[in-house]
Amino acid sequence: MSTDSQQNAHHSPTLEFKSSTFSVPVLVLASNDVITIEQQLQEKIHLAPEFFKNSPLVFDLQELNSLDLDIDVTELINIIRKLGLLPIGIRGGAAQQNQQALELGIPIHSGYSTAVSSGTQKQQTPEPEATTELQVIAATNTLITHPVRSGQRIYAAGDLIILAQVSAGAEILAEGNIHVYGSLRGRALAGVQGNTEARIFCSDLQAELISIAGNYKISEDLNGAVLNQPVQIYLQNHTLVIKDI
Amino acid sequence: MARIIVVTSGKGGVGKTTTSAAIAMGLAKKGHKTAVIDFDVGLRNLDLIMGCERRVVYDFVNVINGEATLNQALIRDKNCNLLYILPASQTRDKDALSQEGVGKILDELKKDFKYIVCDSPAGIEKGAHLAMYFADDAFIVTNPEVSSVRDSDRMLGILSSKSRRAEQNEEPIREYLLLSRYSPDRVKLGEMLSVDDVQEILSLHLLGVIPESKSVLNASNSGTPVILDEKSDAGQAYADIVARYLGEDRPHRFIDEKKGLFGKLFGGK
Ligand SMILES: Nc1ncnc2c1ncn2[C@@H]1O[C@H](COP(=O)(O)OP(=O)(O)OP(=O)(O)O)[C@@H](O)[C@H]1O
Numbered sequence: 001m002s003t004d005s006q007q008n009a010h011h012s013p014t015l016e017f018k019s020s021t022f023s024v025p026v027l028v029l030a031s032n033d034v035i036t037i038e039q040q041l042q043e044k045i046h047l048a049p050e051f052f053k054n055s056p057l058v059f060d061l062q063e064l065n066s067l068d069l070d071i072d073v074t075e076l077i078n079i080i081r082k083l084g085l086l087p088i089g090i091r092g093g094a095a096q097q098n099q100q101a102l103e104l105g106i107p108i109h110s111g112y113s114t115a116v117s118s119g120t121q122k123q124q125t126p127e128p129e130a131t132t133e134l135q136v137i138a139a140t141n142t143l144i145t146h147p148v149r150s151g152q153r154i155y156a157a158g159d160l161i162i163l164a165q166v167s168a169g170a171e172i173l174a175e176g177n178i179h180v181y182g183s184l185r186g187r188a189l190a191g192v193q194g195n196t197e198a199r200i201f202c203s204d205l206q207a208e209l210i211s212i213a214g215n216y217k218i219s220e221d222l223n224g225a226v227l228n229q230p231v232q233i234y235l236q237n238h239t240l241v242i243k244d245i
Numbered sequence: 246m247a248r249i250i251v252v253t254s255g256k257g258g259v260g261k262t263t264t265s266a267a268i269a270m271g272l273a274k275k276g277h278k279t280a281v282i283d284f285d286v287g288l289r290n291l292d293l294i295m296g297c298e299r300r301v302v303y304d305f306v307n308v309i310n311g312e313a314t315l316n317q318a319l320i321r322d323k324n325c326n327l328l329y330i331l332p333a334s335q336t337r338d339k340d341a342l343s344q345e346g347v348g349k350i351l352d353e354l355k356k357d358f359k360y361i362v363c364d365s366p367a368g369i370e371k372g373a374h375l376a377m378y379f380a381d382d383a384f385i386v387t388n389p390e391v392s393s394v395r396d397s398d399r400m401l402g403i404l405s406s407k408s409r410r411a412e413q414n415e416e417p418i419r420e421y422l423l424l425s426r427y428s429p430d431r432v433k434l435g436e437m438l439s440v441d442d443v444q445e446i447l448s449l450h451l452l453g454v455i456p457e458s459k460s461v462l463n464a465s466n467s468g469t470p471v472i473l474d475e476k477s478d479a480g481q482a483y484a485d486i487v488a489r490y491l492g493e494d495r496p497h498r499f500i501d502e503k504k505g506l507f508g509k510l511f512g513g514k
């Protein structure tokens with residue numbers, strides 16, 4: 001004991017507080033139907049199981065509350081945990097909801113809770129917080145020069161550029177755009193943090209699944225005209241559009 | 246510098262042990278001191294193919310556990326005095342191998358041998374992981390069918406991310422495709438993938454095609470690697486593979502179907 005404290009006296013302090021910014025997915029709810037929420041969340045997770053496994057998550061009730069839809073926060077937290085996500089914050093909650101969250105050890109993020117009334121501003125830019133937060137890390141490009149093989153998974157915080165093939169059974173995810181200069185046979189998910197502007201470009205489309213901001217198509221949904229073609233894929237009115245380039 | 250070659254596949258029964266025995270013998274016959282190690286702990290197969298099963302006293306696990314020295318466990322091949330076999334244990338399970346223990350043995354072998362051929366067990370579990378972990382070169386043995394190709398692809402992913410070279414950010418493992426049990430006639434009937442199909446899926450350097458051949462069974466029954474059967478097609482295929490690996494430029498063979506009289510008269514493709 002005494003030696004320990006002596007050592008500590010000679011060294012720098014054992015702890016220090018630093019301020020850091022983290023990027024955390026925010027779950028924005030537009031319905032208070034917990035069963036539907038669970039279903040849809042499950043579907044999203046299924047798209048990128050590895051990515052969501054034990055992922056921290058902030059849930060946002062601002063929209064719900066502005067629509068006067070109450071939700072059972074305890075149940076919501078249970079669902080989130082049950083699906084293998086780790087809730088680390090509530091945002092935009094009403095006083096009683098915040099209290100419920102706190103009781104379950106979930107901190108309250110003030111975020112824009114003061115701006116609840118500024119409805120007009122909000123409509124122009126849906127989910128403004130989510131997008132600004134993401135831009136912080138969306139600046140980098142990830143370049144992969146070797147094939148991505150079955151069972152491999154690559155996650156890029158920005159754009160993902162692959163100069164080789166992506167095998168069936170491989171999974172590539174990017175918060176930004178995805179470019180594959182080779183055959184795309186695996187699963188490609190762009191805009192995984194909700195960026196609906198993200199696109200997928202590939203020189204030979206044979207994918208098992210393509211997704212942009214959670215809107216996906218599986219290989220069965222791809223029609224013959226686009227298969228084995230160089231294409232770009234983007235979102236238009238919540239539907240995936242596949243166009244040749 | 247010694248080179249460690251892993252013969253691996255993911256899928257079982259595709260010809261890894263046959264290949265390990267053949268190429269180890271081929272390298273030794275070309276004058277390179279070579280050791281071939283059986284990583285299939287619990288099954289033990291290589292010693293049968295090499296025809297040395299009756300001379301096994303100590304094995305790989307004994308050496309790892311310090312119960313025998315490497316020199317005590319290595320068996321000199323009866324046909325070629327530059328070739329040594331390190332057999333697997335039949336009585337232990339895979340957990341008897343440790344990464345540290347394997348690393349030590351390979352380091353010791355590297356001082357004395359030019360090539361060290363590691364015959365991997367099937368699967369992607371511990372045994373297969375240890376067999377590939379220290380490799381410099383990988384021979385991916387694939388059969389011309391979808392499941393085998395898919396497993397090879399999976400194994401290639403593991404090689405490029407979980408090997409020592411990958412973990413230490415060194416130059417990656419050199420990967421070579423060996424397409425085994427190839428039958429051009431069955432490819433033509435659409436029962437098997439063609440060389441082109443497989444290369445298209447794996448995009449990998451083709452080191453050679455080994456035809457489906459009765460000579461392989463004959464060779465393993467007599468306990469001599471098939472490469473010593475110089476008249477056989479499979480033996481020649483392996484001889485080509487060894488030569489190509491050592492830098493010789495040899496055209497690929499055994500890819501086109503043997504044309505019967507009918508085919509010759511009316512010219513297939
Ligand atoms: N070119 C070939 N032609 C015909 N039969 C072959 C050929 N290559 C291998 N075989 C046969 O296939 C079987 C499996 O071969 P082998 O034991 O070499 O495979 P393996 O990949 O080592 O199997 P395991 O995964 O069980 O270790 C054996 O019966 C062998 O004789």
Ligand SMILES: [Mg+2]
Nearest residue numbers: 261262285290
């Ligand atoms: Mg074997």
